[in-house]
Amino acid sequence: MKAHHFLLVCFPVHGHINPSLELAHRLTNLGHHVTFATTIAATRRLTNTTTPHPLLTFAPFSDGFDHETLNPNRTFPQLFSDFKHHGSQSLTKLITSHNEQTPSNPFTFVIYSLLFHWVADVAAALNTPSALLFVQPATLLALYYHYFHGYGDTIPNQKLPGLPLLTEKDMPSLLSPTSPHSAILPFLKQQIELLDQKSQSKVLINSFDALEEQTVKAIDGLKMIPIGPLISIGKSNGKNGSNPLFESENYMEWLNSKAKSSVVYVSFGSVSVLQSKQAEEIMKALSGHTFLWVKIDEEAQDKENGKIVRWCRQDEVLNHPSVGCFMSHCGWNSTIEGMAVGVPLVAFPLQIDQATNAKLVEDVWKIGVRVAANSEGFVEREEIKRCLDLIMGSEGNERRDEIVGNAKKWKDLATKAIGQHGSSTFNLKAFVEDIDNSD
Template identity: 30%
Template sequence: KLNKKMSNPHVLVIPAPAQGHVIPLLEFSQCLANHGVRVTFVNSEYNHQRVLKSLEGKNNLEEKIRLVSIPDGMEPWEDRNELGNKLKKILQVMPGKLEELIEEINEKEDEKIDCFIADAYMGWTMRIAEKMKLRRGVVWPSSAASVALCFRIPKLIDDGIISSDGTPIRKQMIELAPNMPVINSADVFWARLGDLTRQKIFFDYLSENMQGMRVADFQFCNSTYDLEPAAFTVAPKVLPIGPLLASNRLGNSTGYFWPEDSTCLEWLEQQQPNSVIYVAFGSSTVFEKIKFQELALGLELSNRPFLWVVRSDITNEANGAYPDGFQERVATRGKIIGWAPQQKVLSHPSISCFLSHCGWNSTMEGVSNGVPFLCWPYFAEQFLNESYICDVWKVGLKLDRNESGIFTREEIKNKVDQMFRDQNYKARALELKEKALSSVREEIKKSVQRNKQSICSGITLSCTRPYNTHAGVSQWLVKHGFTITLSNTEYNHRQVMNILEEKNYVLDQIHLISIPDGLETWEDRSELGKLTESLMRVMPRKRKELIKDSNARETHENITYVIADGNIEQGIKVAEKLNIQSAAFWPAAAAVLALNCIQCTRLIDDESIIVMVIPYTSSRTLSPAG
């Protein structure tokens, strides 16, 4: 889909200006580049310089990806943790600068951008992509559960659970689907940002960006179907492309803002297997002094080896954050560094557990290395991720706060002891690791290839019923020289794609596409009457638009024939309106066809059945014996 005229399409990628967003988007860009796609990666000027500094002498990233920058509207000394000012400046400055950059690139005929991919938290960029007539993709950098929750925001407002500004107004447990984390309405991630002002600013920004995600041609998520099957069912249009980790490329680190201290790897080599507590809280967590000191004293009280990442800005105290004498007392069994090569650390055999803030990148890194968690969420969706870790996957323990909202040193020590005693957490973490990594490379490869190839459609088939028979007909036609577009409902399309990817199966010369069935993702499709009414109301128009759009593109072969499921009369009618030849395909037994369709009028005329299809107690022979 990305390719128009060139053999190597050109994609522009822009992350939100935060490390937890830059890392997965840069990793996704590398996946694209490894499959022949040219990538221009647009960072804020501030973060661009930090990324370049972290990459010095490490790899040849810029040989595959062009790194460029635009201003975010803030001066270097301004506080980028001050959310209101940051978002205001971004919206004032970055749209115009981004548009100028695209125009500058497109001035060169052989450099023209074919597709625009943005972080979901930069959803406002979709307007620019639309203005410049570019295909649009959005990457949600967190869990599928969190994006599913965002898609449900209008219903949460209608049901009176949250107000129009996102404030929880009714206490209720929210379960989007079975086997998904149950969310307390007070813990929706936009309400866990520290104060009401920040919450309202962020919720307005989030709501605008979700509009951008809805209109995107592609919706991607940094997760896998195996980890979140229920969430991807709730959000079937979202394609899993995760986990987007540098560890997928043999440990190369990209996108970090702090210099890594690799001496910790030498230190780990000196430790016993499965003995070290790894402690890290990402790039944004800031501790009050009392909480920081309780953490330090809890690690000391555990009497176990630990590797602790302490950023220079991790506390709100300029000096004296550590308890008196702490560093001297733990010097023989604890190592404290400014930043770690986290994937390499988590893959080291000496690591026993991960005391984490439960950011999504850290969660995926821990899961992908089979490491169980001690959970200390700080803000936003980290509480949702904690629920996945502890309640759904069961690979971690929650720390319990005291009446003052503090994790005490005794609580930290007790949960560490429990983790070391119960090896079931480690066993489950290793099982989850296999799920997370089993299809990473193939899933990314297939997603890239599907979106890179142009569509060539000689025949379109329509189906809403079981998929296997329609795929069989399609494959038979392919063997006889036809090119096929197989259309499904968006809901069923997602299930089909997941099965194909799970089985590592590729449909050669068959292009799978989808159209909406008119129901929301959470509506019950087992209610046959409601589903049928919706299909008849929505799908004819969408199917007509699909065929007309396909035939209008110069790079596509025109659709010359429509084959529709025998239960979808509208497909035949659409073909007739467009002057395209058509045929009906009955996917069940001929006897059922004879009874349901051919003999139905005769049975009504003979009063064997009434028009409500309530059978009378009489028998009827449709044909001679046999």
């Protein structure tokens, strides 16, 4: 196998950056050079927190807003238009100048994030092959594919290839015309249309064979290649970075003082901010449990039965023996991180793909329980308490024991998948070998 030089172009949010960085490290471990490209603002944050590697370099590109990529004053259409306009120019210059200045080590393949479909056009114009890295589960890609191939709003309550039976509450919020994220739909459609242009489009998936065995084979014309979970299992390796502003919060020392499986870890990701009324209901529901809650919009503080921090190293926390439950918004990174360490979930979906992930958690993989919102979309404390009491209850409850057993089963399968002889390791190597064969 010859050594390649991959250009990995990443959408500038944590949900894309973390798995993309893990893929970059796995490719460098196989002996390939990787240049990691994201916006100037995101690169500035990354290079301050990421351990250097001799085969990994960082190359920022401009999206026209170099001080703050996700400027709240820009609408989604403006944001994606700027990405394409400024990003295409900047990325073209990056690739051509690198190849001219380093002819002995040119870019040989481009891997790009979802919603960055214009990157494939840039690569094609420069005669460089490319592939999409899909950082959500294969089920979501199958869902989007069906949505744009004649099923539209009729997906709920019918069985389609690669999908479980979904109800309205299981659908991604961006497919709802009333969602603020529905403005993303035209760009998602362009991505699916781009995949349709090739007779057999290859898509790298942050999942693994055993987890979505039927789904990855369900769509004719799409070769889904599971290479996940794109996380580091069993140890903390620093790729989540550190945050010196919050290092003094001492959450690990606090966790060390707690009994095994006694702590509820609560996190709703790095973007979502709960309404104060909903946050109050969660706090009241936690009154009977010891908890560690990451709240990005609140100062760190100690509570009678818990601790609130503004930031934590999630991989460290989930691997800690005192953690017995993960209340999560079910963003895919968090979902697969919880699965990979065998921590049962209380699924509390908020937006985008999270409702579909929560459906998979509760009904397909059965590694957790999902909170049920009332008719106004609000989750009341008694419902939250019901879910927490189920997961954190004593042995002997049939459903709890099933969830705990399934969590251990999927942990073992996830660990095996990315092991030396695992399916995801094999799939990634085969993907690279196919590049060689197509040269």
